[in-house]
Amino acid sequence: MPSATASARIAQLPSLALRRFAWFVLAYFIAVILWGTVVRATGSGAGCGDHWPLCNGTVVQHAPRVDTMIEFAHRVTSGLSFFAAVGLMVWTLAATPRRHLARAASIAAVIFTLIEAILGALLVKLGLTAESTSPLRAPYLALHLTNTLLLLAALALTAHLLGRAHGYLRGTVHLVAPIRSSAGLFVVLIVGVTGSLAALGDTLFPAASISSALAQDFSPTSGWLVRWRWTHPSIAFLASIFLIWLLVRAAHRNAWWDNRSLSAAVLILLAAQYLLGLLDVVLLAPVWLQVLHLLGADLLWAALIVLTARLTLQPKES
Secondary structure (H helix, E strand, C coil): CCCHHHHHHHHHCCCHHHHHHHHHHHHHHHHHHHHHHHHHHCCCCCCCCCCCCCECCECCCCCCCHHHHHHHHHHHHHHHHHHHHHHHHHHHHHHCCCCEHHHHHHHHHHHHHHHHHHHHHHHHHCCCCCCCCCCCHHHHHHHHHHHHHHHHHHHHHHHHHHCCCCCCECCCEEECCHHHHHHHHHHHHHHHHHHHHHHHHHHHCCCCCHHHHHHHHHCCCCCHHHHCCCHHHHHHHHHHHHHHHHHHHHCCCCCCCCCHHHHHHHHHHHHHHHHHHHHHHHCCCCHHHHHHHHHHHHHHHHHHHHHHHHHHEEECCC
16 A cells, blocks of 8 residues: 555646657657758658648649659648647646646747748758758857757656656755756757758768768868867767766755666766767768767756756755
8 A cells, every 4th residue: 555645646736648749849859850860861852842831833733753752741740739739738728726836837838830841941041951051050059959959858847847746846955066058958958059050061061981971071171160170079078077077966966856778878878979969970970970969968858957957956954
C-alpha cells in the first residue's frame, strides 16, 4: 500500500495521459526538426516552389519529384505540430490550477510554434532555400534555429513541470544561481546556432576530402560561412565549462530530486556529440550523420533544460 504522503503527491499531479502527451509532443517536434534537416541537407527546400502554404500552387501533388515529396512531407508534419502544441496548451490550461508554471510554458510553446511557421513561410517566399547563397540566408537560419531551440525548451519545461509534485506553482519556488545558469544555456544555444551554420556551409560548399575541407577553412577566397566553421567546435569547448559546472552541482542530491541519472544521461549525450562531430569532419558530413548529430543535440538540449530547471527552480521549504 502506498504511504499517505505518496498518495498525496500522486493526487497533486495532472493525469498520466497529459504527462505522457507532453513528452510525446516534444518527441514529435524533434522528429519534425530532423526532417527539416533532411530538407536542407538534400537541397529540397525549393521542392514546392515559392508557394506557401500550398505546394506548387496545389494541395494534391500529381507525379511529384523527390524534392517535392520531401518538402511537402515537412510542411504537412509541421502543420500537424501546430495543432499538437495548441492541444497541449488547451489540455494543460484545463487540467492545472491557475498559478501552475506549466501553463506559461505551454503558452510559450504555442507562441514559438507560430513564430516558427512564420519564419518557415518567409524562408520559402524570400527564396532562402535549396542552393541559395544569399547573404541573408545565414543570419536568417541563425534566427530560425534560435527560435527552434526556444520552442524545444518551452516544450521540455512544460513536460517537466507537469510531472512536478513540488514547486510547480508561482510563489512556491526560489531561484538558485539563475544568472550563471542562463548564461550557460545561452552559450549552449550559440553552439547550436554555429552548428547549423557549419552544416549550411557543408551543404552549400561540399568538400571532396578532409584536406580540401581544411584548405577551404583557411583559404582567403572562401566565403565567411566556410571560414567560420571553426567557431562551432571552439564555442562547444567553452560550453563544456558550463556543463561541467552544472554536472558538479547536480552530483549533490537535494531534498526534492536525485539528479544523478539525468546527469549521467547528459554526460553520455555530450560524449556522443563530440564523437559525432568528429565523424562529421572525417566523413564530410553525410546527410544521415547530420540528422544523427542534430538528434543528439536536440536530446542534449532538452535534458539540459530539465536539469537546469531542477537545479534553478527549487521548491521553497514548506
